[in-house]
Amino acid sequence: xxxxxxxxxxxxxxxxxxxxxxxxxxxxxxxxxxxxxxxxxxxxxxxxxxxxxxx
Amino acid sequence: xxxxxxxxxxxxxxxxxxxxxxxxxxxxxxxxxxxxxxxxxxxxxxxxxxxxxxxxxxxxxxxxxxxxxxxxxxxxxxxxxxxxxxxxxxxxxxxxxxxxxxxxxxxxxxxxxxxxxxxxxxxxxxxxxxxxxxxxxxxxxxxxxxxxxxxxxxxxxxxxxxxxxxxxxxxxxxxxxxxxxxxxxxxxxxxxxxxxxxxxxxxxxxxxxxxxxxxxxxxxxxxxxxxxxxxxxxxxxxxxxxxxxxxxxxxxxxxxxxxxxxxxxxxxxxxxxxxxxxxxxxxxxxxxxxxxxxxxxxxxxxxxxxxxxxxxxxxxxxxxxxxxxxxxxxxxxxxxxxxxxxxxxxxxxxxxxxxxxxxxxxxxxxxxxxxxxxxxxxxxxxxxxxxxxxxxxxxxxxxxxxxxxxxxxxxxxxxxxxxxxxxxxxxxxxxxxxxxxxxxxxxxxxxxxxxxxxxxxxxxxxxx
Numbered sequence: 001x002x003x004x005x006x007x008x009x010x011x012x013x014x015x016x017x018x019x020x021x022x023x024x025x026x027x028x029x030x031x032x033x034x035x036x037x038x039x040x041x042x043x044x045x046x047x048x049x050x051x052x053x054x055x
Numbered sequence: 056x057x058x059x060x061x062x063x064x065x066x067x068x069x070x071x072x073x074x075x076x077x078x079x080x081x082x083x084x085x086x087x088x089x090x091x092x093x094x095x096x097x098x099x100x101x102x103x104x105x106x107x108x109x110x111x112x113x114x115x116x117x118x119x120x121x122x123x124x125x126x127x128x129x130x131x132x133x134x135x136x137x138x139x140x141x142x143x144x145x146x147x148x149x150x151x152x153x154x155x156x157x158x159x160x161x162x163x164x165x166x167x168x169x170x171x172x173x174x175x176x177x178x179x180x181x182x183x184x185x186x187x188x189x190x191x192x193x194x195x196x197x198x199x200x201x202x203x204x205x206x207x208x209x210x211x212x213x214x215x216x217x218x219x220x221x222x223x224x225x226x227x228x229x230x231x232x233x234x235x236x237x238x239x240x241x242x243x244x245x246x247x248x249x250x251x252x253x254x255x256x257x258x259x260x261x262x263x264x265x266x267x268x269x270x271x272x273x274x275x276x277x278x279x280x281x282x283x284x285x286x287x288x289x290x291x292x293x294x295x296x297x298x299x300x301x302x303x304x305x306x307x308x309x310x311x312x313x314x315x316x317x318x319x320x321x322x323x324x325x326x327x328x329x330x331x332x333x334x335x336x337x338x339x340x341x342x343x344x345x346x347x348x349x350x351x352x353x354x355x356x357x358x359x360x361x362x363x364x365x366x367x368x369x370x371x372x373x374x375x376x377x378x379x380x381x382x383x384x385x386x387x388x389x390x391x392x393x394x395x396x397x398x399x400x401x402x403x404x405x406x407x408x409x410x411x412x413x414x415x416x417x418x419x420x421x422x423x424x425x426x427x428x429x430x431x432x433x434x435x436x437x438x439x440x441x442x443x444x445x446x447x448x449x450x451x452x453x454x455x456x457x458x459x460x461x462x463x464x465x466x467x468x469x470x471x472x473x474x475x476x477x478x479x480x481x482x483x484x485x486x487x488x489x490x491x492x493x494x495x496x497x498x499x500x501x502x503x504x505x506x507x508x509x510x511x512x513x514x515x516x517x518x519x
Contacts, residue, residue: 015076019083
């Protein structure tokens, strides 16, 4: 059986799109996780680690 | 009719160790690593202060002295005159006529490269500025007062330059195509356009003032001046000095329309790279659609290309605005308008990277023509040999296809890392907490990765 690869060149753009999609997926995942952490944190507390430069 | 293949003069299939698309993955990884490195190690803005300091007194004043300005202005006017004369009186073959290579390669591509390295080198050579200042000096001598100017409509900002930039490129790559076959721009048409532009520019300078128009509306001044903001030399108070590289760019985009200028630069380069590659089938379909409805072939092609240039502009704008919109989700974010203007300068290194990636090889090869047979025989008549170099030619072995590809990839990666760095630095101004600043840049990272992958895709399709 021959794989239908004759026109695969037409779809090479997908390989260039994948890194963009991975980055967007990573951003969405991180953003949602950060939102959840902020919502779960008790009121008035800083959910993040303390910044030593802020002192 | 012979033609100058402006888009990608000399492209060939490269001998690469891995598939071309893997370079896009590699470049994306470099950007992601750079993003995390910036987030960790870059916690205070560093580019907001230009830190200009004068060069040695003699050199600082000598290079920007009145005699030097006059000399540079004369050179600029003389070269424009030669280009106009060659275009109007020389051969119709674009590759044998001095005008086209001088205007569209040496000037249009050369000044961005050198401006980015050295600062605003076009300003003293700007022929229209020189002519307008001479006319102003003449007026002062006769009338005994400075010429009066209209106040410039500040809302217009740099929009005239953005529109003009698209028009200059449109003339080259859209008007220069006809009948479904790329035939390059007729030198006579280029010279006529340059004459019309000269008249328009001098009129605007007379109306609004030379320096005001150079800063906002004169296409070449604004375009080359934009890249000069990356350079390490600048003039302040009539003295030439050294400044922190990239720092001047942080104060460039304050005028309305500045973002449009840099987006227009990226969009037009993208279109030029895509029209024979990535967009080819879409362009053909649209062209056929117009042709099937009875529109003549030349008009169909120009209409199609114009639509795709505008689509590129809209697409690049949309990607940038998405990145800016993403920043708005971070607490303490300034208004959308502030962010849109505040981050526009971060696209300048990307515009330069696109230029280098798309035109580096063309520039290297065509400059050999410029400084050999085009210089000795500017009209292309084959009867003149001013400097004894008329029989010279282009050495196409100077750069291999693989070398060109690595330069293209390197330019895109470096340009986008610099863009990311400028964006991170600006974010620290709006979000003094470095964590918020880093979070605000998630979407700019996506923008940079998108521009990098898109740029490499365009090149790989065009080269393949």
